[in-house]
Amino acid sequence: MKHLKNYQILGLIFIALFVVSCSTEEQPTVSQSELLESKTEVIPSSEIDQIILKSLRESGDFIWGNQSDELVWSALIQSDSVLTIGYQASEKELSNARIGLESVESPEMQEAAGKIIGMITEVSSKTTSPNLRAKIESEIHTDLPYLEIRVSSLEALRNLRNMSEVRYFEPRGYEFDYSLLNDNQYARITSDSGCENEPQTISGSDFSIVAPGAKASWNYDQMGISQAWTQSTGAGITVGVIDTGLSPDQPSLNGLFNSGQSSGRTVQKFGTYKTGYLWWKKYDGPNDLCGHGTAMAGVVASPRNTVGNxxxxxxxxxxxxxxxxxxxxxxxxxxKDGVTEALVLLGKRSDVKIISMSIGDLFSNSKVADAIRYANNRGKLIFAAAGTSTTFTNWVGVIFPATMSETVAVTGVKEGSGYQRCDTCHSGSQVEFTVIMERAGSNTKPLTTALYSNDPSTVGGSSVATATASGIAALVWAKNPSWTKDQVLNKMKSTADLYPSKSSEYGYGNLNAASAVN
Structure with missing residues (x-):
């Protein structure tokens, strides 16, 4: 049985990877007696995890589609038994560039989905277990070309492999044991990108007061942000932040959102994350129970306030x-369901220009990748964090979805001459930009809004770098409202520190907001 996070261990890998604890949401649904009836040897989860770990070390990713049917089946029945299947019209390849632009409701696509479900149902009906026959449940996504269905038959997976209607298939609920990344199983790993976001006492040397009384983080001048405000403040641009939600107790992102020198704008919050079991889940609301989402939203759009936040x-x-x-x-x-649905929600909205994702996972997921392409193909500029880890996992490169060509990968560096990544930041060839977000001497991180209070907090890792880059993109787009996302991105590139060169670790280098809005 796989595990969810243990909130006592914030982070391990970017993203503050959590050592996991027992889940009540996604239990294995195939009993021991049913496994015996299958007469197929199950690959233990411990062996599957070692295969995943080996792939991560050797290639930087793990792709379910490259694995044997036996391994996928073993992972499937040791999680929730639900298989995610990407589909396409028969004998007609669906290109990544068309996801989100071609309707999944066309007769050809509906026929393909129906054929897949029919095959799995037929194969499952041959089993001698009435329990298994009763558990054939399926769901076809209304916007993305994938479906999800409960599968217990290895024969069904083998048949899927040979169907022209199938683009990919992978277990929905299998969770890699992230504690394997920790060389010392007794160590308690901490990270700058976890769920702690309490108000702090900030040294006066780490911010400047800007009218009418707000605190501007110490790195704003170094990134050209303060200077850019004479040209643009982001007015008219909508940024979507996909994260852990927004705290109802943070005044600056609720009742004080339009205060001081911030006015005429809107803040909305949604929740696409569900709790519960399979198709009997319910939405868990938009409120931030972690702190990370509030911090990222604050970096992007906290008001130029009067209260010292x-x-x-x-x-x-x-x-x-x-x-x-x-x-x-x-x-x-x-x-994965929640992030997928969030990308579709923002992808559908014509007012959304930029999507900021200071979240991720260690390896690829095809369903989320489909959603990334859906939003990208609809003109959204998507920034994703390159990753944050500890010294135990410093071999890990850029993480998903920042590894995708449809996203803009961002990481953080220390202040000072030359490029030195922050103590916990990832780097690699997929990185496009860097943001100065760690003081050279004190390792102090940038300011942001805390989970509550008018007193700010600080936040680090590639998370804050990503949110900062998203905010800079909003400044550029507001200055040039008729531009496309490619024009905005090219302007950011051409004014970055290393352009026209591109570093193998740091991309085009530090962004310069002042130059980008000129």
């Missing part, structure tokens, strides 16, 4: 917060 990079932008996950790593089936 932190000011956001794009303090006149509109904000949409979507709680897609319970914490910063979306490794459970319910969290």
């Amino acid at each position: 932190a000011v956001g990079v794009a303090y006149n932008s509109n904000l949409i917060s979507v709680r897609g996950t319970s914490d910063v790593i979306f490794n459970s089936g319910n969290e």
Whole structure:
């Protein structure tokens, strides 16, 4: 049985990977007696995890589609027995560039989905177990070309492998044991990107006061953000933040959102994360129970306030917060569902220009990848965190979905000459930009809004770098409202520190907001 997070161990990998504890949401649904009836040897989860770990060390990713049917089946029945299947019209390849632009309700697509479900149902009807026959449940996504169905038959997986209608299939609920990443099983790992977001006492040398009384983080001048405000404040641009939600107890992101020099804008919050079991789940609401989402939203859009709280990079932008996950790593089936639904929600909205994702997972997930492409193909500029870890996992490179070409990967570096990544930040060839977010001497991180109170907190890792980059993009787009996402991105590239060169670890280097809005 796989495990969910243990909140006593914030982070392990970016994203503050959590050592996991027992889940009540996604239990295995195949009994021991049913396994005996299958007459197929099950690969233990411990062996599956070692295969995943080996792939991560050797290639930087793990792809379910590259694995044997036996391994996928073993992972399937040791989780929730639900298989995610990406589909396409028969003999007609669906390109990534068309996801979100071609309707899944076309007769050809409906026929393909029906054929897959029919095959699995037929194969399952041959089993001698009435219990298994009774458990054939399925759900076809209304916007994305995938379906989910309970599968217990290895024969069904083998048949799927040979169907032209199938793009991919992978277990929905299997969770890798992230504690394997920790070389010392007794160590308690901490991270800058977890669920702690309490108000803090901030040294006066780590911020400047800007009218009418807000605190501007120490790194704003170094990133050209303070200077850019004479040209743009993000007005008219809507940024969607997919994270752990928005706290109802943070005044600056609720009742004081339009205060001080921030006015005429909107803040909305949604929740796409569900709790519960399989198709009997319910939405868990938009409120932040972790703290990370509130911190990221604050970096992007906290108002230029009068009460001494932190000011956001794009303090006149509109904000949409979507709680897609319970914490910063979306490794459970319910969290992957929530992030997928959040991307579709924001992808459908014509007002959303930018999506900020300071969350991720250690390896790829095809369903979430479909949702990323859905939003990207609808013109959204998607920023994703390259990853944050501890010294125990410093071999890990850029993490998903920042590994995708449809996202813009961002990481954090220390202040000072040259490029030195922050103590917990990942880097790699997929990185496009860096953000200065760690003081050279004290390791102090940038300011943001705390879970509650008018006193700010600080936040680090590639998470804050990603939110900062998203805010800078809003400044650029507000200055040039008729531009496309490619034009905005090219302007950010051409004004970055290393351009036209591109580092193998740090991309085009530090963003310069002042130059980007000129």
